[in-house]
Amino acid sequence: MVEDSSPITIVSTLMSTPSSRRHFLRSAAASIGLAISAASVATLVAGCETDESNPTPSGTTFTLDVASVPELAAVGGISLRLITGLNDGTPVFISRIAQNTFVVFSSACSHAGCEVNPPAAAGADIICSCHGAQFASTDGAVKRQPNSGSATDLKRFPSAFNSTTNILTITA
Ligand code: FES
Numbered sequence: 271m272v273e274d275s276s277p278i279t280i281v282s283t284l285m286s287t288p289s290s291r292r293h294f295l296r297s298a299a300a301s302i303g304l305a306i307s308a309a310s311v312a313t314l315v316a317g318c319e320t321d322e323s324n325p326t327p328s329g330t331t332f333t334l335d336v337a338s339v340p341e342l343a344a345v346g347g348i349s350l351r352l353i354t355g356l357n358d359g360t361p362v363f364i365s366r367i368a369q370n371t372f373v374v375f376s377s378a379c380s381h382a383g384c385e386v387n388p389p390a391a392a393g394a395d396i397i398c399s400c401h402g403a404q405f406a407s408t409d410g411a412v413k414r415q416p417n418s419g420s421a422t423d424l425k426r427f428p429s430a431f432n433s434t435t436n437i438l439t440i441t442a
Pocket of ligand 1: 379380381382383384398399400401402403416417421
């Protein structure tokens with residue numbers, strides 16, 4: 271999907287129209303040196319066009335084969351993923367904080383809802399470019415408040431990892 275050897279994957283972002291999403295994805299990829307094929311962008315945009323007006327009931331579970339996500343192979347890895355039906359159409363970060371422990375948290379800023387930026391490098395903080403709030407890339411804990419107002423920790427989703435199957439189960 272995203273051709274990159276870094277521990278961070280940008281899968282998607284919320285934009286108002288498919289064309290602006292395409293433009294943003296290409297711009298974002300270009301700005302951090304990623305290559306995304308036209309087919310990949312089409313797939314990503316299609317993923318953004320799911321019905322976001324019908325929220326998923328709390329308690330719904332989603333599964334992810336961690337073995338299919340190279341960025342999560344090692345402790346300290348983080349991946350930004352759009353999981354259809356989870357988090358109202360906003361991507362979530364999946365952070366591997368220990369061999370068998372993951373933290374899943376929203377990329378929607380808790381201040382005013384902007385989508386935060388992925389960490390610039392492994393271990394770097396997550397920054398919201400709207401008003402400057404800063405969050406830990408391990409668990410989304412707020413580390414710096416925005417320029418005005420206040421932010422809280424990014425919304426977390428419970429998860430459980432089966433080390434035998436390599437399946438991470440995330441609960442909405
Ligand atoms: S929306 Fe993120 S700091 Fe304001």
